[in-house]
Amino acid sequence: MKIKAAIVKKPSDPFVIEEVDLDEPRDNEILVRIKGCGLCHTDLSGQHAYLPVKFPGVFGHEGAGVVEKVGKLVKKVMPGDHVAMSYISCGTCGPCIKGHPTHCDNFFPFNFFGTRPDGSTYMKQGSQTVYGSFFGQSSFATYAIASERNVVKVPKDVPVEMLGPLGCALQTGVGGVFYSLQVKPGSSIAIFGGTGSVGVSAIMAAVVSGATKIIVVSRSDEKMQNTKQFGATHLVNSGKCDPVEEIRKITGGGADYSLECTAIPEILSQAVDCLCMGGKCGLIGAAPMGVRASLDMQSILNGRTITGIVEGDAISDILLPVMIDLYKQGRMPFDKMIKYYPFEKINDAVADVEKGRTLKAILKFD
Numbered sequence: 535m536k537i538k539a540a541i542v543k544k545p546s547d548p549f550v551i552e553e554v555d556l557d558e559p560r561d562n563e564i565l566v567r568i569k570g571c572g573l574c575h576t577d578l579s580g581q582h583a584y585l586p587v588k589f590p591g592v593f594g595h596e597g598a599g600v601v602e603k604v605g606k607l608v609k610k611v612m613p614g615d616h617v618a619m620s621y622i623s624c625g626t627c628g629p630c631i632k633g634h635p636t637h638c639d640n641f642f643p644f645n646f647f648g649t650r651p652d653g654s655t656y657m658k659q660g661s662q663t664v665y666g667s668f669f670g671q672s673s674f675a676t677y678a679i680a681s682e683r684n685v686v687k688v689p690k691d692v693p694v695e696m697l698g699p700l701g702c703a704l705q706t707g708v709g710g711v712f713y714s715l716q717v718k719p720g721s722s723i724a725i726f727g728g729t730g731s732v733g734v735s736a737i738m739a740a741v742v743s744g745a746t747k748i749i750v751v752s753r754s755d756e757k758m759q760n761t762k763q764f765g766a767t768h769l770v771n772s773g774k775c776d777p778v779e780e781i782r783k784i785t786g787g788g789a790d791y792s793l794e795c796t797a798i799p800e801i802l803s804q805a806v807d808c809l810c811m812g813g814k815c816g817l818i819g820a821a822p823m824g825v826r827a828s829l830d831m832q833s834i835l836n837g838r839t840i841t842g843i844v845e846g847d848a849i850s851d852i853l854l855p856v857m858i859d860l861y862k863q864g865r866m867p868f869d870k871m872i873k874y875y876p877f878e879k880i881n882d883a884v885a886d887v888e889k890g891r892t893l894k895a896i897l898k899f900d
């Protein structure tokens with residue numbers, strides 16, 4: 535069938551919306567008509583080839599929409615169901631079997647290599663192969679092919695176009711707090727780079743978890759002010775003070791938890807140094823391969839731990855419905871993060887996201 539997709543022809547080219555031929559879904563695949571797709575920094579990492587992707591390629595991994603067609607082996611959803619999509623995992627490797635699909639041994643090939651797991655492709659322009667399967671979806675398009683591993687059925691009483699970011703940005707921040715750090719009631723958490731969509735998701739999750747000191751660290755007073763509406767209790771401008779000292783003052787000795795969302799090595803050191811003894815730091819910021827950070831070994835000796843976080847260590851089928859419940863109850867107001875752009879304006883959305891003018895851009899499809 536003919537679809538429209540935002541294609542990046544070669545590394546760092548802008549997105550161009552063009553017609554593409556999409557194959558029929560296979561027996562184990564699901565065809566989804568996209569209603570909305572969030573724009574995440576990982577899409578831009580794909581665009582600029584910071585990930586092992588192929589070109590011409592179609593990105594987009596926070597897609598949500600309506601099931602149009604299913605292959606005959608699909609049991610999870612039916613045509614007409616509303617779905618949100620997330621990362622894909624193999625389901626058969628050690629980490630997947632142990633219930634940690636975010637640590638899937640096949641995460642890179644399945645999510646980034648531009649093909650199905652068996653190496654085949656399903657999009658073409660004339661004789662030219664167009665690489666899709668980004669996060670098992672490539673949702674910067676009017677239709678996407680997904681599978682039972684990365685599709686989550688969602689209720690119809692919430693606008694489906696707003697639900698795509700639950701599958702990545704929200705899942706990462708919220709899952710990071712719920713599952714990776716397991717933030718306890720009455721605790722303190724410092725979120726470095728807490729003004730972006732992942733950081734703000736972590737703030738909302740920390741509120742739900744009952745944390746009573748939710749400290750946002752950033753260099754922008756304006757952006758930090760904006761996080762108060764989501765539940766930030768303390769704002770620390772790291773350009774104006776020593777954030778480690780300031781967090782020790784606020785918490786009376788050190789934070790129970792910290793999150794590093796900037797991918798800057800010096801900030802990872804701060805996120806560890808600001809912890810109380812036995813405190814836990816979650817690393818979310820994705821630095822390029824080979825970037826090393828320096829840590830005070832004494833600081834870690836005192837029972838502090840650092841854990842890496844991908845997609846919030848979440849099983850999407852479990853966490854997405856939880857976040858939708860919390861949203862409906864007014865306890866996770868992620869709609870306040872969203873700005874919609876027509877699909878055609880994808881490059882404007884990219885510019886706004888790159889300049890930090892939009893917390894969460896969602897491309898909307900007619």
Ligand SMILES: [Zn+2]
Nearest residue numbers: 624627630638
């Ligand atoms: Zn796996």
Ligand SMILES: [Zn+2]
Nearest residue numbers: 574576702703
């Ligand atoms: Zn993402």
